[in-house]
Amino acid sequence: MTYFPDVPAIKYEGADSKNPLAFRHYNPTEVVDGKTMKDHLRFAVCWWHTFRGTGGDPFGPGCAVRPWETGGDTHAMDMTRIDVGFEFMSKLGVPYYCWHDRDISGYGDDLRETNQLLDKVVAKLKVKQQETGIQLLWGTANLFSHPRFVHGASTSCNADVFAYAAAQVKKALECTKELGGTNYVFWGGREGYHNLYNTDLKREFDHLAKFLHMAVEHRNKIGLDAQFLIEPKPKEPTTHQYDSDAAACMAFLRTYGLEKEFKFNLETNHATLAGHTMFHEMTYAASYGMLGSIDANRGDELIGWDTDQFPTNLYTTTQMMLVILNAGGLGRGGLNFDAKVRRESFEPVDLFHAHIGGMDAFAQGLKIASAIKKDGLLTQFVKERYASWDTGIGAEIESGKATFETLEAYMLKKGDADKNTSGRQEMLENMVNRYMK
Numbered sequence: 001m002t003y004f005p006d007v008p009a010i011k012y013e014g015a016d017s018k019n020p021l022a023f024r025h026y027n028p029t030e031v032v033d034g035k036t037m038k039d040h041l042r043f044a045v046c047w048w049h050t051f052r053g054t055g056g057d058p059f060g061p062g063c064a065v066r067p068w069e070t071g072g073d074t075h076a077m078d079m080t081r082i083d084v085g086f087e088f089m090s091k092l093g094v095p096y097y098c099w100h101d102r103d104i105s106g107y108g109d110d111l112r113e114t115n116q117l118l119d120k121v122v123a124k125l126k127v128k129q130q131e132t133g134i135q136l137l138w139g140t141a142n143l144f145s146h147p148r149f150v151h152g153a154s155t156s157c158n159a160d161v162f163a164y165a166a167a168q169v170k171k172a173l174e175c176t177k178e179l180g181g182t183n184y185v186f187w188g189g190r191e192g193y194h195n196l197y198n199t200d201l202k203r204e205f206d207h208l209a210k211f212l213h214m215a216v217e218h219r220n221k222i223g224l225d226a227q228f229l230i231e232p233k234p235k236e237p238t239t240h241q242y243d244s245d246a247a248a249c250m251a252f253l254r255t256y257g258l259e260k261e262f263k264f265n266l267e268t269n270h271a272t273l274a275g276h277t278m279f280h281e282m283t284y285a286a287s288y289g290m291l292g293s294i295d296a297n298r299g300d301e302l303i304g305w306d307t308d309q310f311p312t313n314l315y316t317t318t319q320m321m322l323v324i325l326n327a328g329g330l331g332r333g334g335l336n337f338d339a340k341v342r343r344e345s346f347e348p349v350d351l352f353h354a355h356i357g358g359m360d361a362f363a364q365g366l367k368i369a370s371a372i373k374k375d376g377l378l379t380q381f382v383k384e385r386y387a388s389w390d391t392g393i394g395a396e397i398e399s400g401k402a403t404f405e406t407l408e409a410y411m412l413k414k415g416d417a418d419k420n421t422s423g424r425q426e427m428l429e430n431m432v433n434r435y436m437k
């Protein structure tokens, strides 16, 4: 049985290929900067958009053609979709995938039955992972779709909802362990507020922290060897999400003593919704050793919401790969395509075009970033720009020897600060353009 009869296994054909079902840049075994592309990029497919997306939007229902979807949100359909998913991922040649519990398995009549259904799905996923070698990059729990989560999950005003969410995450952690997942993600789906008139903000933050402490405790108890990741996003669905951006998450984690247990799963379109570039979010995270994993997508410059389009912008992928290379790699994280084909791209083959484009954009970004890194011009420029800190008064300040009094004495003697030099922004942008090929 094949679900994509017209699509062969996708091969690398080189930059001159005109075959839309081939890679032009992603060559898994090619070595760049001392490592294969496959090991640098660690691509993952997301179950929710790719296998559960229907193409629906607020103005109309889904119109995606998915011949295997025989209708109904049934367990049988969940099981069939596993065959579809693993055929797709094998043909694409991605090493990882990610899920929410409710994408892979639907609802039973109560929590007990829901968990039993999930166990059956996980058992089949495990067999498929063994057959194909495809591994779980991360699991997570959907704590935002069901009406019970209308006021949030761990930040709900209803304590029973906190308890339900805890039970659900406990199960999702156990399933992640069963499938050998190397990370586990917490995105605060509805952990935020729409209106402060009805919200006890401090109490909700306290509850969120308590929830995450419990998750850490359970991870340690069951011996789950997975990195915990917080996924920042400033808004949507709530007006203000508590995990708004990397810096806000950092402050939250430190306030509640969680900073050693978590890193970040950064997402491009979440960065732009927060008014940042992804370059900023990744540089911030990497600076504090918090770069965990990436949800790769992009927004639309003309639309203000989370469109989750596939990444195609080479400047963005180059900047992202530059941060990753300079940070020494993604470690146990990866590049997960948290991205969806647009409503008008409704045929199954569009799923391939979308992923091929995203993978090629990152492979090309990797090659460009590696060339920039190898030439070292940017690094050298930054080093020289801060040279005043390497010796003399700068070194004294950095080493903690200086006080306001010694600095005053220094400046009274000198009379004025040394002249500034140009930041050369345009020159550097032109320089980066030289590598863009």
Ligand code: XUL
Residues within 6 Å of the ligand: 048, 100, 140, 185, 187, 231, 233, 267, 295, 306, 338
């Ligand atoms: C939502 C989003 C989620 C998380 C996992 O914007 O990105 O799919 O990645 O819950």
Ligand code: CO
Residues within 6 Å of the ligand: 187, 231, 267, 295, 338
């Ligand atoms: Co995401």
